[in-house]
Amino acid sequence: MSITTPSAETLRGACAVHLPGDPGYDAARTPWNVSVDQRPAAVAVPRTVDEVVALVRAATAAGLRVAPQSTGHGAAALGTHDLTDVVLVRLHELTGVTVDAGARTARVVGGTLWADVVAAAAPHGLTALHGSAPDVAVAGYVLSGGLSFYGRREGLASGTLTAAEVVTADGRLVRADENENADLLWALRGGGGNLGVVVAIELELLPIADVVGGMLLWDRERAPEVLRAWAAWTRAVPESVTTSLRVMSFPPLPELPPFLSGRQLVVIDGAVLEDDDRAAELLAPLRALQPEMDTFGRVPAAAMLEVHMDPPAPTPAVGDHAMLGSLPDEAVDALLAEVGPGTSSPLMFAELRHLGGAFARPTRRGGAMSHVVGEYALLCVAVAPFPEAATAGKAAAAAVLTALAPWSLPTVALTFAEKRVDTSAGFDPEDWARLAHLRESWDPQRTLVANHRV
Ligand SMILES: Cc1cc2nc3c(=O)[nH]c(=O)nc-3n(C[C@H](O)[C@H](O)[C@H](O)COP(=O)(O)OP(=O)(O)OC[C@H]3O[C@@H](n4cnc5c(N)ncnc54)[C@H](O)[C@@H]3O)c2cc1C
Structure with a gap:
């Protein structure tokens, strides 16, 4: 034979x-x-x-x-x-988006980018729980949680997933919604690419036409006072405020604007879902630190895809992530010892995303990943165009994680997990057990291979 x-x-x-x-x-x-x-x-x-x-x-x-x-x-x-x-x-050839303004939903085809969904929703005064980058795809982000600048008020993006069309491991095209294959829909809210090839998803949109958003920027020399002030500020701001703080380092490149080229910086950016007066009141303690640049103001919601200045094109990068339970002054000092003034870290940035609020509470619809446990997501990224840069970048990211280990939690936000991680750390134990069971029933041969495996 x-x-x-x-x-x-x-x-x-x-x-x-x-x-x-x-x-x-x-x-x-x-x-x-x-x-x-x-x-x-x-x-x-x-x-x-x-x-x-x-x-x-x-x-x-x-x-x-x-x-x-x-x-x-x-x-x-x-x-x-x-x-x-x-x-x-x-899936980049399988794209498209249709907005139903009355129902406040979008149907998003498999490989569609956030830029296209946000652009289609904006004329209707709507937006979505997108992330910082226009060229991230909706599917990979929503299926693994999704941390948005509206998230402390609105929760994880996976909570806005209302239906999906999926090609399952046995080659069937199935629909998952609240009435049909509801268990599959539950699993897709966090289960990533472990359940099937998602060829379309339906999302709830948000009635947000404009928002107070932008960034504040200082030279890295100011990092000690800015980091301490932001850490204290995040402990006090309401859930309408979601921001990130990055200590950043840019090489001298002619294609970069002068305020970035060759500079080491501290940047705070994000969104404030309040009226102008209340937003100004909330931002006042940070503005009192006299940033060199302050772009915060009312902008069309679609402009929130630009404030974070993510790379506009494919980029070689290595990185690492940890979840922090708190950010006391000792943690700020530990971070500054790695990336603060006078250091020469090869990292392009060390970022702290403020979580908590609705991120930490189960979303209304539930799902395998209905919330994330942690007050701050730490993300360290280095540009790695050649192997030595990758090695140095990984070591520098690991050093920051080690320095902040006393404040780290055993949890992860899977969209921020650049390395292979214990995927279960992204879920509550009971939800993980149910997700693992559903993976088994929808893909018994383990045909699907996701970046973060269930
Ligand atoms: C510059 C930049 C900015 C970012 N900003 C944010 C942010 O603000 N908030 C945040 O939460 N994350 C952010 N991320 C992380 C990002 O959300 C994740 O990397 C996400 O997984 C990317 O999804 P993708 O589909 O574009 O990537 P891919 O690498 O294509 O997909 C990642 C995984 O998702 C699954 N997947 C993707 N498409 C499908 C599909 N159609 N069907 C089934 N499974 C699928 C697969 O398992 C795949 O391995 C950012 C990343 C970068 C590089």
Whole structure:
């Protein structure tokens, strides 16, 4: 009896497929985080839902597993998995968004970016719980929680997921909503790419047309007083305020604006969901520190995709994340010892995102990940265009995490987890147990390969 070797060649009829050795393979396998060297058995680029169905069926028939990927912003953890028997399903050709203004919902096709959803919602005076970057995909973000600048008032973005259309591991197209496959919908609210290839999702939108948002910027020399002031301020502000503080370092580059090029900075940015007078009152303690730049003001909600100054194009990056339970002055000092004035850290930034508030409470609809446990999410990122820079960046990020370990929690926010982590740390134990059970029933052969595995 002969044993047939599984072959990715059989995928070619399903959709556009790039195999190792094909001229398009290297370009097709390169994720947004271009430092990640993912080498799957094949890269598939479906253009229709039927092609996704055909591809998943062909992959399983060939004995291959399937890893959905929309942009590759979250590729770092996926890249640490063995992908030699995995078809990477890149969804950037499967996009589109339809807004139902009356129902305040959006139907978002598989690989669509936040920029497109926010632009489609804005003319109706609506927006969504998007993150800081316009070119992150809705699916990867919402399916793993999603930390928005509206989140301390509104909770995790996964709580706005009302329905999904999913190609499951057995190659069926199913709908999950409150009436049909409600268990799958529950699992998708946090379960990431472990349940199927999501070809469309439906989201609740928010009636927010404009918002007080922006940034405050100081030279890094001011970091000690600014960090202490922000830490104290975050302990007092209402849930209408969600901000981030970053200690940042930019190389001298002609393409950067002069206020960034070659500089070390402290930047606070975010949103204040209040009227102008109340927002000004809330921001006053930070403005009293006389920032060199202050862009806070009322802006159209769509402008919130720009305030964080995320890289506008694919970037090679390494990073690490921890959750902090508190940020006393001793923790601020520990952070400053790594990235404050006089240090020469290779990190592009060390960020603290203020969480708590509604982030920490189960969302109205529930779900596998209905909240995150922690007051601040720490994220350290270094640009890593070559291996030595990656090594130095990882070491610097690890040093910050070690310095802040006394205030760290055993939990994680999975969208911020750049490295492979214990995925269960993103969930309450009972929710994790139910999610693991649902993964087993929807994907008994473990066909799906997500960046953070259930
Ligand atoms: C510059 C930058 C800014 C960011 N800002 C924020 C922020 O403000 N808040 C925040 O919470 N996070 C933020 N993130 C993290 C980001 O939300 C995660 O990396 C997220 O997973 C990216 O989703 P993606 O689909 O674009 O990436 P991908 O790498 O394509 O996807 C990540 C994972 O999601 C799953 N997935 C993606 N698409 C599908 C699909 N169609 N079907 C099934 N599974 C799918 C897969 O398991 C995949 O491995 C940021 C990241 C970067 C690089």
